Amino acid sequence: MSKIISYREAMREAMHEALTNDPRVFLMGEDIGCYGGAYAFSKGFLDEFGPARIRDTPLSELGFVGAGVGAALGGLRPIVEVMTVNFSLLALDQIVNSAALYRHMSGGQFSVPLVIRMCTGAGRQLAAQHSHSLENWYAHIPGIKVLAPATIEDARGMLAPALADPDPVVIFEHCGLFNVEGELPDDWTVDIASAKVRRTGKDVAIITYGGSLPKVLAAAETLAADGIEAEVIDLRVLRPLDTATIMASVAKCHRAVVVDEGWKSGSLAAEVMARIVEHAFWELDAPVARVCTEEVPIPYAKHLEDAALPQPEKIVAAVKGLFA
Amino acid sequence: MTKQTPLSKKINHRPPPPPAGPVPWDKDFAHKLLLDMLRIRRLEEKAAELYGDGKIRGFLHLYIGEEAVAVGALHALAPEDNVVATYREHGHALVRGMPMGALMAEMYGKQEGCARGRGGSMHLFDAATRLYGGNAIVGGGLPIAVGLALAARLQGETRLTACFFGDGAVAEGAFHESLNLAALWKLPVLFCCENNLYGMGTAIERAESQTDLCAKAASYNMPTFSADGMDVVAVHATMQQAVAKVRKDAGPVFVEFRTYRFCAHSMFDAELYRDKAEVEAWRKCGPLRTFTARLKAQGAGGTKGGKAKLSEKEFLALDARAQAEVAEAVTFAEAGTWEPVEDLLKDVHTPEMAP
Secondary structure, eight states, X not given: OOEEEEHHHHHHHHHHHHHHHOTTEEEEETTSSTTOOTTSTTTTHXXXXXXXXXXXXXXXXXXXXXXXXXXXXXXXXXXXXXXXXXXXXXXXXXXXXXXXXXXXXXXXXXXXXXXXXXXXXXXXXXXXXXXXXXXXXXXXXXXXXXXXXXXXXXXXXXXXXXXXXXXXXXXXXXXXXXXOEEEEOSOOOOOSSOOEEEEOOSSEEEEEOGGGHHHHHHHHHXXXXXXXXXXXXXXXXXXXXXXXXXXXXXXHHSOXXXXXXXXXXXXXXXXXXXXXXXXXXXXXXXXXXXXXXXXXOOOSSHHHHHHHSOOHXXXXXXXXXXXX | OOOOOOTTOOOOOSOOOOOOSOBOSOHHHHHHHHHHHHHHHHHHHHHHHHHHTTSSOSOOOOOTTOHHHHHHHHTXXXXXXXXXXXXXXXXXXXXXXXXXXXXXXXXXXXXXXXXXXXXXXXXXXXXXXXXXXXXXXXXXXXXXXXXXXXXXXXXXXXXXXXXXEEXXXXXXXXXXXXXXXXXXXXXXXEEEEEEOSEETTEEGGGTOSOOOHHHHHHTTSOOEEEEETTOHHHHHHHHHHHHHHHHHHOSOEEEEEEOOOOSOSSTTOOOTTSOHHHHHHHHHTOHHHHHHHHHHHTOBSSTTOSSSOOOHXXXXXXXXXXXXXXXXXXXXXXXXXXXXXXXXTTTSSOOOOOO
């Protein structure tokens, strides 16, 4: 029986299942135990699984992410929760210089089967230091996989294959999605290799991921009312990118817009656009467009924050610009 | 013998008095450790020469002067223990049992190297001897060691994790976060600080407000030990006590080895930051020189002395063994092959298991 649950519940169920099924799995991070998780993803876990496997950490992102690398090397399957991507900058050294490199640098002797989860994104008036979207920084690094579950199904289904993966996987959970409710199908198993078409269309391919997906789907409805049928691609996996799915949609629609909450310069959107130019240039009937966050620290005031971020109206305008 | 030291202890750049007295070990063990020190010394002398010839490239950090630390400390560990080391780790790899040929071939960049030539001198890895690098980010190995110890604890294993790092790492946040985590969670980590008084070219008193490193570690509520790192006997005895403490209490211990690097930081160092006289003074109490002198004058075999003195002939035979091993390692590396360029991307990710 399919059921209606929230993104939060889906993620919680996924972690609960992993902890139940595999004794090698443990959860470590700030306030994931007694507090129940900064976003209540692990509420009740401490009582159920005990303090050895539900480990509250000090505020030591570099230390406990590095300890996750070591624990993975030592035979466990750690889930390390970094409260937000903003704080993950304090742990960047261990993610980039240790987790991502060990397999190759050791000549194939040591794998790091580590899952790092973190909240990302803006939209909750948390101001400049709590609103980053730095998925592209991680997607730049060979040796790690980067996931962005944007649907209930992916929130429920992506953790298991991430834990089964022998290499480090970083999961970005957009803070704007946690309370979104939706239908969880009976079969919610998913892969962590492919992009997915979330809406079929024929006039324009809109490529996005994470917290921007609901905005793109809203824009697509507006466009449909004006006679433009958008095909919406959810990248889901930010590294490695599923180039084939993007190109198939571009070849079908001949127009493309990339929507990315990261800043424009050096963005993931830039990478997607470059690939479209490399692989599907002759399919295009118009230049590729993009909607990114304005190049400004995210302001606190609601009207300014809204103005800085991609919004359905901006997406609609960008698409219509291709038909002008 | 938890060490208590006044907080304001002034750092001293002078070497300690040369160790003296009979070596309280049986002859075989004493000669084995002497041989290991010779193996490291001769390997690195050759590596420096090969660097000049262009056979070895990149960064090459020599351990010459510090051999007593790796040799004395690692001989106090069990084979099942984990070791995490730094970019100055040739000695650690050798003493743990990595074949010298695999080490030399790695420095040549050949695929017969321990990491198939992907890592080079700074990134020696060996699953067989549980050597987890070869970490070239200062302080980077410490959190990993904490995690390895956590994995051992949660899986009911008794192995400990020995993590080597220099005095420079003590200024890194990773040092403080790691010591705190290990002490908080009572994890079996042996933090082994090789204090050679310089983080690259910066003297410790120019980098640390508190130069008594044991005092820093003690603030994280763990036992600390300090040993003369130029004396392989003292290193081994102290490490044995520290190992016993970790195994008994199942919590972390910090050990400082006071040592000195005789050569430049790397091959690109003009050594503008220290006096030649200081280097010369430390060379006089070099670990090979003093240990050999003790074995020759007073011998091994307990505190009574007088028996099983090392003869010049025995010393030369040990040295010849070390040099022959180096020569074989060079031959092995020279005969090694380059990994095919088609394999460049291999092992960026773990290959999928064959069905």
